[in-house]
Amino acid sequence: MQKLLLLGDEAIAQGAIDAGMSGIYAYPGTPSTEIMEYVQSSKDAKENGIRALWSANEKTAMESALGMSYAGKRAMVCMKHVGLNVAADAFVNAAITGANGGLVVVAADDPSMHSSQNEQDSRFYGKFSLVPILEPANQQQAYDMVHYAFQLSEDFRIPVLLRITTRLAHSRTGVQRAAMRKQNELKLPDNLRQFVLLPSIARKQYRELLGKQEQLEAASAKSGFNRLIDGKNKKTGIIACGLAYNYLMENFTDQKLEAPLLCIGQYPVPLDMVNKLYESCEEILVLEDGYPMLEELLKGMLNKGKKIKGRLDGTLPRDGELTPGIVGTAFGQKIEKGKQTPELVKNRPPKLCDGCSHNDAFLALNDAILEYGRGRVFSDIGCYTLSALEPLEAINSCVDMGASITMAIGAADAGLVPAVAAIGDSTFTHSGITGLLDAVNNNSPITVLILDNSTTGMTGGQASSAYGKIDSIVRGLGVPEEHIKVLKPLRKYHDENVAIMREELAYQGVSVIIPRRECIQTLSRKLRQKAKVKALDV
Amino acid sequence: MKKDIILAGVGGQGILSIAACIGMAALEENLFLKQAEVHGMSQRGGAVQSNLRISSEPVASDLIPEGKADIILAVEPMESLRYLPMLDKNGWVITSINPFINIPDYPSMESLMKEIWNQPKYITLDADLMAKACGSVKAANMVVLGAATPFLDLKIESIQNAIKAIFGRKGEDIVQLNLDALKAGRDHALKQL
Ligand SMILES: Cc1ncc(C[n+]2csc(CCOP(=O)(O)OP(=O)(O)O)c2C)c(N)n1
Numbered sequence: 001m002q003k004l005l006l007l008g009d010e011a012i013a014q015g016a017i018d019a020g021m022s023g024i025y026a027y028p029g030t031p032s033t034e035i036m037e038y039v040q041s042s043k044d045a046k047e048n049g050i051r052a053l054w055s056a057n058e059k060t061a062m063e064s065a066l067g068m069s070y071a072g073k074r075a076m077v078c079m080k081h082v083g084l085n086v087a088a089d090a091f092v093n094a095a096i097t098g099a100n101g102g103l104v105v106v107a108a109d110d111p112s113m114h115s116s117q118n119e120q121d122s123r124f125y126g127k128f129s130l131v132p133i134l135e136p137a138n139q140q141q142a143y144d145m146v147h148y149a150f151q152l153s154e155d156f157r158i159p160v161l162l163r164i165t166t167r168l169a170h171s172r173t174g175v176q177r178a179a180m181r182k183q184n185e186l187k188l189p190d191n192l193r194q195f196v197l198l199p200s201i202a203r204k205q206y207r208e209l210l211g212k213q214e215q216l217e218a219a220s221a222k223s224g225f226n227r228l229i230d231g232k233n234k235k236t237g238i239i240a241c242g243l244a245y246n247y248l249m250e251n252f253t254d255q256k257l258e259a260p261l262l263c264i265g266q267y268p269v270p271l272d273m274v275n276k277l278y279e280s281c282e283e284i285l286v287l288e289d290g291y292p293m294l295e296e297l298l299k300g301m302l303n304k305g306k307k308i309k310g311r312l313d314g315t316l317p318r319d320g321e322l323t324p325g326i327v328g329t330a331f332g333q334k335i336e337k338g339k340q341t342p343e344l345v346k347n348r349p350p351k352l353c354d355g356c357s358h359n360d361a362f363l364a365l366n367d368a369i370l371e372y373g374r375g376r377v378f379s380d381i382g383c384y385t386l387s388a389l390e391p392l393e394a395i396n397s398c399v400d401m402g403a404s405i406t407m408a409i410g411a412a413d414a415g416l417v418p419a420v421a422a423i424g425d426s427t428f429t430h431s432g433i434t435g436l437l438d439a440v441n442n443n444s445p446i447t448v449l450i451l452d453n454s455t456t457g458m459t460g461g462q463a464s465s466a467y468g469k470i471d472s473i474v475r476g477l478g479v480p481e482e483h484i485k486v487l488k489p490l491r492k493y494h495d496e497n498v499a500i501m502r503e504e505l506a507y508q509g510v511s512v513i514i515p516r517r518e519c520i521q522t523l524s525r526k527l528r529q530k531a532k533v534k535a536l537d538v
Numbered sequence: 539m540k541k542d543i544i545l546a547g548v549g550g551q552g553i554l555s556i557a558a559c560i561g562m563a564a565l566e567e568n569l570f571l572k573q574a575e576v577h578g579m580s581q582r583g584g585a586v587q588s589n590l591r592i593s594s595e596p597v598a599s600d601l602i603p604e605g606k607a608d609i610i611l612a613v614e615p616m617e618s619l620r621y622l623p624m625l626d627k628n629g630w631v632i633t634s635i636n637p638f639i640n641i642p643d644y645p646s647m648e649s650l651m652k653e654i655w656n657q658p659k660y661i662t663l664d665a666d667l668m669a670k671a672c673g674s675v676k677a678a679n680m681v682v683l684g685a686a687t688p689f690l691d692l693k694i695e696s697i698q699n700a701i702k703a704i705f706g707r708k709g710e711d712i713v714q715l716n717l718d719a720l721k722a723g724r725d726h727a728l729k730q731l
Contacts, residue, residue, distance in 0.1 A: 005565060007575070030577055115577075171574040171589075171600035172561065243600070250599035324603035337605045338625040342653050344645040345619050348548065350584035351640070386582065460577070 003174035008164060011139040011175045012078075012106060013038035015146030020181035022073035022101070023051035025061035027430065028459035029080030030115040031169035032108035036078060037462075048183065054456075056465040057401070057430040058083035062090040062105070069103040069159075070195055072187030074150050078106040081122050082400065086431065088125065091159070095129040096197055096205050098157040100189045102150035106162045108169050111290055111321035115166075117381070117400070119319065121290035126161040126267060130209050132216050133161045133267040134225065135242035139173045141225070141265065147178060148223060156212055156219075165289050167321065168243050217268045225265030228273045230280075233258035236309070237281030239274070239294060240264065244287035250324040251333055269294065278306065285330060286310035289322045351386055357453050357517035358384040360489035360497075362394040362422075364515075365449065367494075368501035369420065376416055380404040380432070382424035383457040383519075395422055402431030408446040409439050418505045422449040425466040426456040433473060436510070440478040445508045447501070450474070453519040461522045474512045483511035490517065539569070539691050540593040542602040544621045547613040548638045549576075549586050552679040555704070556611065557588050559683060562700035563692045564592040574600045583640055585617055592692075611686050613665065613679050614638045615650050622657075631657045632686050632727070634665035634678060661685050661727050668722045677719035684723020688731065694724070 006014060013035045016024065026036040039045045039052040051068075055061035058079040068075035079087060084107045091105060107122035126133035134149055136142035142164065149160040193201055220226055240248050241264040249257070262277045278284060278298075283306055286295040295310040309315040315330050316322070325335045352359050362384070369376065379385060379395035380403060387394040397407055404421040412419040423432045428450050439446055450470055456462040466473075474484055485504060487497050497515070504511040543560070545553040557573050564571045574589040589602045604623055609630045612618030618633035625631070631654060637647065654660055663685055665678040672681075680701070687694055698717060705713045 003565075005561060005571075034577070167574060167600045170577050171572055173572045173597075173600075174565065174570070246599045247601070250603055253598065323601050324599045325605075328603070335604055336627075337623045338607075338627070338629070339622045341622055342619050344649050344653060345616055346641055346643045346645065348583075348585040348617075348641055350549065350582035353582065383582065 003176050005172055006139060006143075006175045007034055007170060007172050008136075008139045008142050008168040009034035009108075009170070010038045011143040012146055012162065012164070013042070014175070014177065015143040016076045016104070016150075017042055017044050017048070017050060018177055018180045019147045019150045020074055020183045021050060021076055021150070022183045023065070023068045024076045024078065025055050025065045026078040027055050027058045027061055027083060028456050028462045029083050029108070030459055031110060031166040032078045032080045032083070032106060033459050033462070034169070035106060044180075054462055054465065058087040059090055062087035062094070065103060065105075066090060066094050066097070069099045069101045070189060072101045072189075073184045074102040076104045076106065079108070080116065081107055081109040081120050082117060083107070084122055084125050086401070091125065092129045093197060094159050095131045095209060096202055097195045098205065098209070099153050099159050100157065100187070100194070101184050102153040103159040104146065104149045104153060104162055105159055106164065109163065109165045109290055111165055117398070119290070121293060122161065122163045123267065123290065123293050126163065127293070130213060131159050131161055132156070132219070133163055135163045135265055135267070136168060137243045137245045137263070137265060139168065139171065140175050142168060143175050144178070145225065145265070147181075148225075152219065156216065158209070158212065158216075163242070165243065165321065167289075213268060217270055220266040220268055221270035221272060223266055226270055226273060227263045228276060229261045229263070231258045231260040234260065234281050235283065237277040237284045238262070238287065239277065239284060240287045241294060242289055244289050244322055244327065247322050247324045247327040248287060251328040251331060264294070274298070281306075283307035283309060285315065287316070287322065287327060287330075349389060351389070352383060353520050355520040356383070357489045357515060357519070358387060358451055359392070360491055360494070360517075361449065361451055361515035362387045362392045364489065364494055364497040364501055365420070365422070366392065366394050367498045368505060372418060372505065376411070376418065377420045377422055378404045378407040378411065379421070380423040380427045381458070382427055382451075383453075384422060384424055384451050401427050402435055405432050405435035405439060405446070405448055408448070409435070409442060409444045412444045412446050413442075417445045419444075419446045420449065420505070421446060422451060424457070425450060425452040425454065425470060426464040428470065429464070429466040429473075433477065436474070436479070436512075437477050439510045443509050446510060447504045447507075448510065448512045450512060450514045452514050452516040454516070455519045455522045457519045457521065461519060461525070470514060474514075479510050479512050483507060483509065484514070485511070486514045486516055488517055489515040540595070541591070541609065541689075541691060542607045543590040543609045543611055543686075544602065544607045544624050545588040545590060545611050546617040546621055547586060548617065548640070549583050551613045551638065553586060553588055553613060556613075556679050556683045557590050558704055559680075559697060559700040560590055560592070560690065560692070562703060563696035566696045566699060567692060569594055570596050572597045572600050585620060587617075587621060609686060609689055611682060613682050615654060615662075616645065619650075619653060627658075629659065630689055631660040632682065632689070633660070633662055634682050635662050636664065636666040636678065661730050663723065663726050665723065668726065669719050672718040672722055673715045677715050680716045680719035681723035684720040684725075685727040687720070687724045688727050
């Protein structure tokens with residue numbers, strides 16, 4: 001079979017399709033989005049009836065996948081790293097219930113925060129939950145690991161975490177497919193109480209989970225994803241996790257690496273291998289594209305053993321993604337950079353598209369709020385977050401999905417009245433609904449803008465769970481009919497829109513304003529498609 | 539054979555189509571390839587770049603090491619200078635001179651061109667104009683790709699085949715437009731050499 005040119009994300013998707021997955025569940029989030037998108041457009045997936053729809057958020061996705069695993073079939077759930085915070089309750093407890101059909105959780109980390117609020121390292125979640133973690137070094141290994149992960153999950157009846165980072169997710173290379181596996185038949189768990197986490201059962205299950213750890217470590221030693229390669233220069237032993245290995249080898253294309261090397265691709269890490277490396281070398285250098293997790297473990301609290309080099313002692317930067325240059329520098333190699341970027345090159349930050357509906361909504365809000373003064377707009381995550389920057393400078397917070405409405409509640413409780421929340425349609429159904437219920441029950445003097453561009457814009461225009469449902473959800477939560485205002489964010493309605501916002505800002509209870517106009521990107525995509533269909537008609 | 543290429547531009551300018559064409563051509567010639575793309579946040583009118591590595595040997599890192607790029611291939615002049623720290627001393631800057639101005643402090647064209655013409659090895663071209671002459675300004679990215687072809691160590695036929703495969707869905711006219719644009723860029727570069 002010819003190699004396919006695939007992104008890391010796509011390799012994972014193809015791997016899951018080929019490994020006999022029956023369903024994939026996800027909420028979009030860079031750099032994980034393309035996994036679901038690939039399955040959605042895959043012919044193989046369609047022919048094999050693989051279920052592939054977006055979920056309202058990562059927690060609902062995780063739980064749905066767990067349900068499919070309960071029923072004996074293989075399921076995958078994908079999210080960006082911060083999505084695992086949202087899914088954490090389900091994720092951590094799924095380790096206790098264990099799996100029935102193979103269950104693989106993909107968390108895509110974003111060191112250097114290319115498109116994220118933080119650079120948390122999902123391996124900690126895996127360790128915390130006591131589940132095996134796989135960390136591929138390249139796209140081919142990502143593909144292979146998915147096959148292995150489903151098998152491991154079924155052999156040990158445990159969810160498996162596949163941890164990737166932006167560079168692997170969004171880099172394309174040739175990938176060789178393996179034979180396709182059949183999907184599982186529907187099959188209930190042997191023990192119908194396996195998934196009932198009443199304390200008496202949970203205690204037993206937890207002990208079982210603890211009992212599996214030794215065998216999981218043995219599996220890590222056997223799988224071939226962890227490799228100890230001896231070297232004759234015993235000064236510095238190297239531990240390279242995941243794709244840090246590539247950056248290391250990039251520095252040794254013209255010369256041989258003489259240091260002993262332990263490549264890590266599977267956790268729990270086999271202690272034997274680590275010990276062998278440690279005993280044979282004078283010091284250890286740990287390369288991790290993420291937090292210094294292994295480094296910290298190796299060092300221990302008192303750091304009384306051999307010298308451990310890495311992110312904690314300044315050998316590598318404490319934050320940000322690794323690069324070939326950074327890793328080379330750790331070896332004392334001289335990196336000959338090119339010329340400096342000339343001063344006349346100016347920053348070009350991302351911004352709202354020309355014709356974006358959010359722009360008109362915030363122009364109106366900026367005018368309406370003038371009489372109360374600035375600093376009272378709590379916002380959320382999406383394209384509209386770009387309104388924090390010049391020229392709009394319209395919002396004052398962006399923390400985690402859903403935090404706009406709830407932070408406005410707290411600020412209003414503290415006396416900041418009126419407080420405003422601005423949240424996108426997809427973010428609203430992701431985790432804004434419960435917050436709005438709190439506001440209604442609290443009768444908070446807040447004005448909530450639900451910016452409805454009818455899509456999940458920031459991540460590339462995926463279907464929004466909120467589509468066509470926002471007004472009735474808001475009504476159902478108990479926001480009074482007369483304080484639900486739908487308006488069209490267009491320059492020509494500016495004055496009208498400002499007047500409506502003013503009115504609602506003055507109201508001493510919960511009001512919801514819904515500026516509704518389709519995302520300019522999805523609209524033009526639809527128009528282009530229509531034009532194409534027309535052209536075919538003639 | 540090994541070529542490390544930084545593709546540079548502004549979100550939405552089509553650098554990923556350039557990457558796709560080179561990538562497919564490299565695959566046809568059975569070369570190894572890694573191409574790190576930019577998705578997400580910065581696609582919204584921000585500066586974007588892609589690392590493209592092709593080689594007859596397996597490629598280790600998805601990222602090009604600093605100071606080791608053979609070519610900076612840019613569809614926008616200011617963006618052609620942003621990644622100079624990545625460029626090898628003997629590397630080429632190949633760029634369109636058509637500015638994409640979406641910031642208030644964009645430098646003057648004069649100072650910009652002076653800076654580019656100060657580089658040891660460069661090729662500049664009015665890609666918009668040349669693309670228009672071929673039929674549509676939309677093919678400007680293929681003009682820029684054409685200008686890079688003398689430096690890629692790939693057969694021109696492989697790149698033409700890639701264009702046919704990638705744009706084939708859009709019809710014969712679009713394929714021809716892009717092939718013409720490729721040729722215009724290539725001829726221009728060969729003349730400047
Ligand atoms: C927990 C979590 N999941 C996913 C994301 C990624 N993400 C950021 S913004 C966004 C889309 C928001 O869509 P919407 O609220 O409709 O706003 P739009 O971008 O369309 O303006 C997503 C999926 C995230 N930052 N956090």
